Amino acid sequence: MREYGQFYIGGQWVDPAQPQPHDVVNPATEQVAGRIALGGTSDVDRAVEAARAAFETFSQTSPAERGELLSRVIEEYKKRAEDLAAAVTEEMGAPAKLATTAQVGMGLGHLVTASKVLADYPFEEDRGTTRIVREPVGVCAFITPWNWPLNQITCKVAPALATGCTMVLKPSEEAPFSAYILAEIMDAAGVPAGVFNLVNGDGPTVGATLAAHPQVDMISITGSTRAGVEVAKAAAPTVKRVHQELGGKSPNIILDDDAFEKGVKIGAAGVWANSGQSCNAPTRMLVPAARMDEAAAIAKASAEKVTVGDPTGEVKMGPVVSKAQYDKIQGLIQQGVDEGASLVAGGTGRPDGLDTGYYVKPTVFANVSNDMTVAREEIFGPVLVILPYESVDQAIEIGNDTPYGLAAYVSGSDQDTVRKVASRLRAGQVNLNGAAVDLNAPFGGYKQSGNGREWGQTAFADFLETKAVIGYTPAEA
Secondary structure (H helix, E strand, O other), X not given: OEEEXXXXXXXXXXXXXXXXXXXXXXXXXXXXXEXXXXXXXXXXXXXXXXXXXXXXXXXXXXXXXXXXXXXXHHHHHHHOHHHXXXXXXXXXXXXXXXXXXXXXXXHHHHHHHHHHHHOOOOOEEEEOOEEEEEEEOOEEEEEOOOOOHHHHHHHHHHHHHHHOOEEEEEOOOOOOHHHHHHHHHHHHOOOOOOOEEEOOOOHHHHHHHHHHOOOOOXXXXXXXXXXXXXXXXXXXXHOOEEEEXXXXXXXXXXXXXXXXXXXXXXXHHHHHHHHHOOOOOOOEXXXXXXXHHHHHHHHHHHHHHOOEOOOOOOOOEOOOOOHHHHHHHHHHHHHHHHOOOEEEEOXXXXXXXXXXXXXXXXXXXXXXXXXXXXXXXXOOOOEEEEEEEOOHHHHHHHHHOOOOOOEEEEEOOOHHHHHHHHHOOOOOEEEEOOOOOOOOOOEOOOHHHEEOOEOHHHHHHHOEEEEEEOXXXXXXX
């Protein structure tokens, strides 16, 4: 049983102002795995005050000093990699291999990437007699989710540290263990007191207080579009910077050529990863109408090969994070059946032999129309929907017919055609032919998938203000 009853504020572990215990459930066992404390307004005030005080000095540090700090954080992170992986598996059900290689690996990747970007980032430049200076935005508040906890924490924390900002983190109360270990890493690395602070809590209390707080200069949230809207509303009166990485319902256009089978296989595999709990998962597959049956058969075979079970063992898929998520996914699968989509794999209920745990069957719907609920809503589970198209133009039209715009995918044998299709898709990231993750590629969305960009050099801009010092270099007489 893990016990994390304190918050990390001002470089110390401190008790909450008022004890509010919260049980964290292991989704594989449905048993309580640990207990945390939920914070309140006074805890937020204390953390923001610590961050504000630390900003006065940390904002004046040199890039070289911050680079040294990031290097220490990276070394401490590596030392705790096994602890982090075990925590992620326990708190949100990621299979052990995925937790080690991807969940923990992505966190390390963002820290290393930020360190490399910092080494030669142009914080100052001259344009004629004016010097353009990029300065840290100030105190940042981070609200992060449970599905890729370390990835989504570090892709905010790393550029914030690199640019000289201070911060208050509110991790998900559903998956808080890895965030606590990260706070221990920050402490061990010698991050100056008040630069990094952690307060646990729920969205309506701690999240809303951070978003509205007059001493917070920037609020960054990764979460649902609904949550992003509420954060933006709360932030509006103080005109703080609002950064949002929100929902998605990503189209995956499989072109009609000799790479068709490979494209369907890669696309389906991308839905099963992390139990479908990725905002950029390629959940809407678009295939030529004449090849619908072929695509359905390939996707069905893919789904049926997925091993589901105890995430501490050798399985491809663990449980989804909670009973609430399980129930939501089950309801949407049933809605797909009720609305007339062809269920070709999976369906409602747990996989055979699993009577305990929030396990979902890898599910495939074929012959889906874009007005069906399963084609419109972000299911956030291992559910693939396959839609037909008559022409590439129609595929692009259907692909863009969504309130979201986080990611899109295109697969085909002709690179020029694939690139042309990608150029017409309204999404912040477009992946071609199953390309590997690029941590230097900007990550963020169009439309209701949010605003701003994370990852790599582009992420730095969201943590910096631009100052023009006119007459810095006097004009020659």
